[in-house]
Amino acid sequence: MRTSSNAQHVHDQRAEGLDDGGTDTKSRSKMTSRGTKYWDSGAIPLIAPEILGNIIAEVADLGIVISDGGQVLSVLVNPLYDSFRALERWESRDIRSALTSESIPKFESRLAEFLAGNAQIRPVELNHSDTVGSWEFPVRYSLHRIGPDGAILMLGRDLRPVAEMQQQLVKAQVALEQDYEVQRENNTRFRVLMDATSEAMVFLSAETGQISEANGAAVDLLGKSHADLMESRFGDIFQNRKAGDLIGDLTTEAIAKSDTPVMTTLRNAEIELAITPTLFRAAGERLILCRIAPRAPQDARPTDLSQNLKGLYHAATDAILFATEEGAILSANDGFLNLIDTAHDISVRGANLADYLQRGSVDVKVMIENATRSGRMRMYATRIAGDYGSPRPIEISVTRLDAGTNNIFAFVMRESGSSDTARDISSSSSEDTMRSVKELVGQATLKDIVSETTNVVEKMCIETAVTLTMNNRVAAAEMLGLSRQSLYVKLRKFGLLARDPGANE
Numbered sequence: 001m002r003t004s005s006n007a008q009h010v011h012d013q014r015a016e017g018l019d020d021g022g023t024d025t026k027s028r029s030k031m032t033s034r035g036t037k038y039w040d041s042g043a044i045p046l047i048a049p050e051i052l053g054n055i056i057a058e059v060a061d062l063g064i065v066i067s068d069g070g071q072v073l074s075v076l077v078n079p080l081y082d083s084f085r086a087l088e089r090w091e092s093r094d095i096r097s098a099l100t101s102e103s104i105p106k107f108e109s110r111l112a113e114f115l116a117g118n119a120q121i122r123p124v125e126l127n128h129s130d131t132v133g134s135w136e137f138p139v140r141y142s143l144h145r146i147g148p149d150g151a152i153l154m155l156g157r158d159l160r161p162v163a164e165m166q167q168q169l170v171k172a173q174v175a176l177e178q179d180y181e182v183q184r185e186n187n188t189r190f191r192v193l194m195d196a197t198s199e200a201m202v203f204l205s206a207e208t209g210q211i212s213e214a215n216g217a218a219v220d221l222l223g224k225s226h227a228d229l230m231e232s233r234f235g236d237i238f239q240n241r242k243a244g245d246l247i248g249d250l251t252t253e254a255i256a257k258s259d260t261p262v263m264t265t266l267r268n269a270e271i272e273l274a275i276t277p278t279l280f281r282a283a284g285e286r287l288i289l290c291r292i293a294p295r296a297p298q299d300a301r302p303t304d305l306s307q308n309l310k311g312l313y314h315a316a317t318d319a320i321l322f323a324t325e326e327g328a329i330l331s332a333n334d335g336f337l338n339l340i341d342t343a344h345d346i347s348v349r350g351a352n353l354a355d356y357l358q359r360g361s362v363d364v365k366v367m368i369e370n371a372t373r374s375g376r377m378r379m380y381a382t383r384i385a386g387d388y389g390s391p392r393p394i395e396i397s398v399t400r401l402d403a404g405t406n407n408i409f410a411f412v413m414r415e416s417g418s419s420d421t422a423r424d425i426s427s428s429s430s431e432d433t434m435r436s437v438k439e440l441v442g443q444a445t446l447k448d449i450v451s452e453t454t455n456v457v458e459k460m461c462i463e464t465a466v467t468l469t470m471n472n473r474v475a476a477a478e479m480l481g482l483s484r485q486s487l488y489v490k491l492r493k494f495g496l497l498a499r500d501p502g503a504n505e
Helices: 002-015 049-059 082-090 103-115 160-196 216-222 226-230 243-256 305-315 334-340 361-374 428-439 446-468 473-480 484-493
Strands: 029-031 037-039 062-066 072-077 124-129 136-145 152-158 200-205 211-214 262-266 272-282 285-294 319-323 329-332 376-384 392-403 406-415
Touching: 049 152, 062 082, 072 082, 103 124, 103 136, 136 160, 200 216, 211 216, 211 226, 216 226, 216 285, 243 262, 243 272, 243 285, 319 334, 334 406, 361 376, 361 392, 361 406, 361 473, 446 473, 446 484, 473 484
Parallel strands: none
Antiparallel strands: 029 037, 062 072, 062 152, 124 136, 136 152, 200 211, 200 285, 262 272, 272 285, 319 329, 319 406, 376 392, 392 406
16 A cells, blocks of 8 residues: 555656656656657646547547457547437447448458557558448548557548549549540541532631631642641632631621622632631631632523522512511512612511511511412512611512421512502492592582592502402401401491401401
């Protein structure tokens, strides 16, 4: 008991920082044989078990105390990992029951090395799972002996963030490989298509004019090797053309989507070429696809119908345009642009024809409905005006054209010779009524004559509207600015309702 008392006294002195001679031992350290420092065992205060457990839980993500046989004695969970709280039920179980099948041999091998006293024990990565294998997570453990009773402390680090990052990297690598294969496949298809195309094609930058790709037909036509074309600007191949001017003309024609090619002459060969450009954007850069062909001979064959129709469309004095069933303009020639005083067809392409006609959508609806029903409509009279010009009287012929599953309509317009757009379509009864009005002069008051004349004019207008709309009462009412009920009242008033009982309502 005395010896124990002396040992306790020595321990108290060391705890107070004094050695046997009363010398202060605070901050005193010893040196190992390798020159490293370590604390005196007396300089480290005793740590309560619960405090030590908290320290271990804070240092590691997961701490497991096991026996040398693998039985779980205690589980210490980092407070920041609430998901690990459920692992406390491992206590009193064999840790192997919480490991996946491939991790059990790794654990047993590393535990055997540790129990054998091997000083160079590397950490081991183990995968935990529940009994049914519905979930699993990896943990990296280091093994430490903590007592003479054979207890072993396994300090674990959660590897789920690392595993998730690895999975993301794997997925990104797989996606990258797939994209690379798709790109290589598309590049192969592009090369085959370019080589198999007999038409000369060149890709070039709209900003610099540098050629980026050319097919074999372009190499043969331009008289340069493929390597020389890749190192030159497109404008330098042609004579009497500045590179910037040629690229500007190509860009303008591509934006206008005109069928007229850009004409130029090949340098040192005196070959006149026609270039048809197409502007597009790829990877943030504007590119131009140029289809190049020798200029067509001036003397076109008389039997070449498509060439003749194209020439008629561009050179005709009559206005020609194509529109959809809704009246949206697809294309228009110079004759139509002259009618509405517009400089370029870009301004009208996509606009609605109703915007330029006097009666707007009523005119378009009447013409398209009649052309849809019978295939064509002749000599429809109305007025047309642009944004700045005064209305002009015109006559329109409409033809329906089949375009696959949809219909398009061709409009041919010609300016009328007089300002009166209405034709004489009144019936013989209207003429008789007019003669009867004239006979009233001298026999009736002016008020009665004006009233009778008003009825005659009103009847003629109604008959004209009904005739123009092919007896479509709804369209006739819209044309006259009347409601459908008012139109029926006036038709009944003038005895016109019973004339055509099968009229389209």
